[in-house]
Amino acid sequence: MIATLLSGDAPRSRVLSLLLLAVLVCLALAPFLFPGTRSLDTAARICVFILLVASYDLLLGYGGIVSFAHTMFFGMGAYGVALSCEYLGRSWGALAFGIGAGSVAAIAAAFLIGLFSLRVRAIFFAMITLAVASAVAVLVSQLSQITGGEDGLNYQIPRALTPAFKFMDEPVFGVRMNGKLLNYYVVLAGSLVGVLFLLRVVNSPFGRVLQAIRENDFRAEAIGYRVVQYRVAATCLSAAIAAFAGALYAIWLRYVGPSTVLSMEIMLDILLMVVIGGMGTIYGAVLGATLFVVAQNYLQELMGLAAGAFEGLPILPALLSPDRWLLWLGLLFILSVYFFPTGIVGRLRDGR
């Protein structure tokens, strides 16, 4: 049963299995284990980024394709929900339409970019995605009448997914049984299903062809696989799932803006997460995203504490000042790539 769910792709390392299980349990019980708006927000972000990073892993880790447009697809999903809820009104239909429209737009964009650039050289594809993604980000900021520009959009989602909706009067274990809680579980379930779907894809005949193409595209073509078609298909599939992750994020936040769903910074974060976790494993996305988002959210605080502890000493407090958190994150990244070139998952599987 579990093997079927995981598409026969077991974690293949006891420590890895335990870590994954821990992440799953923590996320599943997050509202009860870590009460508070802020921690639930972090948990939801983790769910969304796990799916986003896993969909990027399909492209980079399995297909060997470097794309800088992944945030754009993510943003398309998010703006799909936002625009649809803003202009079609507050209803489940509008929400569903938004998710669908965002995904279709992402697939269409991926198809066009892929068709025009994947037949040439891999580096050309990377450059085109960079150009298109930047252009779309500018476009979204410029079309402020429709998209809200830099300010973004606040919109209404069905009431059942908002804090205003209470489905039980009494709190359970001190947690209010409201729409926000439901919303969190929608995000979690969406992410879980998405990741399991990706596991299925990478272990399917199609996933095997992608790996073959990554290893040796020349020979893959010689044994009868039309390489361009597979690369375009992988790009579309990965874009669709990124858009779905974006839609989940938009449902959770009830707000979208260029800096939350479209910025190049997010693209870099995705790259870091997939590399730290371990490319070509899907599970790497789970660990990479969890670690990264937690660090992003709590490293600053931790450093504030540390800086306080070393008060009076020379240099140290300055180095540990919360403003330097990006420096430390960068350092962590360099160290992790240096010591675990195959990522956390690769490392755990080798050392079993």
Place this chain on the structure above:
Amino acid sequence: MTHEILTTHDLTVRFGGHVAVDHVTCAFRTGELTAIVGPNGAGKTTYFNLISGQIPAFEGRVMLAGRDVTRASVSARCHAGVGRAFQLTNLFPDLTVLENVRLVIQSKARRGFSILSTAASQVALTERAEAVLDRVRLTAQAGQKVSALSHGNQRKLEVALLIALDPLVYMFDEPTAGMSVDEAPVVLDLIAELKAQKDRTILLVEHKMDVIRTLADRIIVLHNGALAADGAPAEVMASDVVQEAYMGRDLAELGA
């Protein structure tokens, strides 16, 4: 069954000013094993590249089973029945031996685009891949990564991929190069078996004369990209052309 399955007409390619394959017109019949010989740099591999489509032709045509495939993609020609093993081992190094072969079987079954079932659940395809590994004596290595294989075993796998494809036209490019004396017979026996089947066309680039003598129905000689001789083995081997080509002397000198 002696119909011409594969023909090339005036097939030509230039690299800069250098004519690597020079107006080669030749027909290959079903059931026939043709050895292609010629000194290093004669254009044998390039001729193969033109037939299987890795290099586009400058001039001329490639006809496969009556269809003009000159403009067809490599993968389309593969599905049309042209199969190729490479002179320089050309595999999927990070995948297992079994997976390398399975990928070929999967391609032939045209299952590459299914995403909802797992590859592991397609037991019939895996079994066929295992049968091929058995034929090339690589069963014991099935679970190993290709990058961990010895050179000889990588050469066997190179041939296994072609066997798994089971095309109408088999093209072997020095299949036993670099193999030890006890490994080479596995591959040569397989080629002999294919030949005995009588329903396949085999093109074999080979330098070893004893191999050619035992296997070939016909020999063609390429020299400086041009077809220099074509005929029954005894005849061609006795000819001055082959003698001289393999002594490394220039054909032009010979004519003089």
